[in-house]
Amino acid sequence: MDRSVIVVVSDRPDRSKALVDAVGSVAECRVVGLDETWDRIGAFRGVIADITLGRPEARSCLRRLASRPGRTRTPLICLTRSDSQSVFTEARNLGATMCLSAHAEPRMVVGSLVREVWPEKTVADLVVTREVKRTGAVMTSLLKSAQTGPVDMPALERGIEPVLDAIHEGGLTRWLDEVWTHDDVTFQHCLLVSGVAAAFAQSLQLSKADCQLLTRAALVHDVGKSRIPLNILNKPGRLDDDERAVMQTHAPLGHEILKASGSCDPVTLAVTRHHHEMLDGSGYPDRLSAAAIGDPVRLLTICDIYSALIERRPYKAPMPTRDALAILSGMNGRLEGGLVQAFARAVQDTP
Ligand SMILES: [Fe+2]
Ligand SMILES: [Fe+2]
Incomplete structure (x- = not known):
């Protein structure tokens, strides 16, 4: 009911x-x-x-x-x-x-x-709750089909506008608060990164088409995790070397899933494969260095790391925004310094 x-x-x-x-x-x-x-x-x-x-x-x-x-x-x-x-x-x-x-x-x-x-709520509260529900429904079915086969890329389109609307209407903090009430790890992470990416794109005043592009890429960047064994995916604490090697396959796996799904744009494909690459060549899976890493990937990598740092898990205390931004700033050489500064402004200025 x-x-x-x-x-x-x-x-x-x-x-x-x-x-x-x-x-x-x-x-x-x-x-x-x-x-x-x-x-x-x-x-x-x-x-x-x-x-x-x-x-x-x-x-x-x-x-x-x-x-x-x-x-x-x-x-x-x-x-x-x-x-x-x-x-x-x-x-x-x-x-x-x-x-x-x-x-x-x-x-x-x-x-x-x-x-x-709903006298105890605001319009913005309700908009965000509803939009998380809409995008969440799209992502639940997408992540489920990704476990065994291709995903429905046209259906993904229905999940994009709700993220952008919710961030615009309600701000990032409301979005995060709502997303944190869902406890499936990958689901929560995809929605978290998409909200952070939408807030970053809107604060950079990117075109509507580019905001949509980044939000789409953020939603599916970790789709490959749907094929990582749950004992590794949900392991509390650090992964050992073998487990880490398995976990790192999620990036090329995600790229394969999206390619097999057809009608996936090149930016989303690049973000999915390369969002763990670092400018100094220390990332994975292709050890790309700066010249080979495009702007959308650089942007999404920052959103991804930030989201992972502030994520809430039963076994770890959430990291405050200030500390997460300090870690990103300390990654100069691996992340683009100017973009990290712009990101910090976006996150701090967003209600
Ligand atoms: Fe990832
Ligand atoms: Fe991620």
Whole structure:
């Protein structure tokens, strides 16, 4: 049972679309018509009525809502198409907990909805929770199919925009707090790196296309880990030499998985294979040095190391941002100093 469903009852679904999209950014939204009987609709947290109360079928619809058996007081926002006092009174009599003008901006309506339904949360909190859920669903299925075969690259596209929206709307800290509530190691890491990469790309004011490119690459950079044995992947503490050799195969393995999946862009392929390369040639799997390592890989490598440092594990205390940034700064020669400085500004400036 999804307790975060909001029902929009509308007698003009075409004109309610902007409202439905705005509600969809904070909750699951179901649109129903005036003939809704309310008895088979399942659980929901609130209702927005975008209807003309002068119509008898509109009033009947709200009366049926008010008389549902076992009903507790459901928040009901009526968008009124007239500002006469008699319409407000009628709406209140029909169970409205709030009346707003039907001409109000959808974002404003959503702000009021959140205050009515989730008074302890902000719109940004709900946007981030919802977007983590969306990208998380895409990544769960992608990582599962990667265990045995290729992945659905077109489906991955659905996971990209939610990351960029959530970072833009809610900031990196909210994203990290939400991601940390999920405990699967690879899932958590992919979402962590994607949020950090999105925040870095947005702070560098990269084009929308480049922000999407980096976020996509971040989401799948460790897809090869889905084929690493769990006893190595989840081992608390340090890996021995043999285990480390197995773990390091995740980069070429990921590259193979994405190549076999088709329609993967060259940047994502390069990031997946080379995100553990270092500018001084000390990385893996190809021991590339500076000239052979492109900018997107350099950028993602910084995001990846930072994310690994701040990750939360049952067996280790989370490292504070300041200490993680100090470690990155100390890797000068292996990481690009100027990029590390820009990264530190991005992470510290992002709410
Ligand atoms: Fe990796
Ligand atoms: Fe990684």
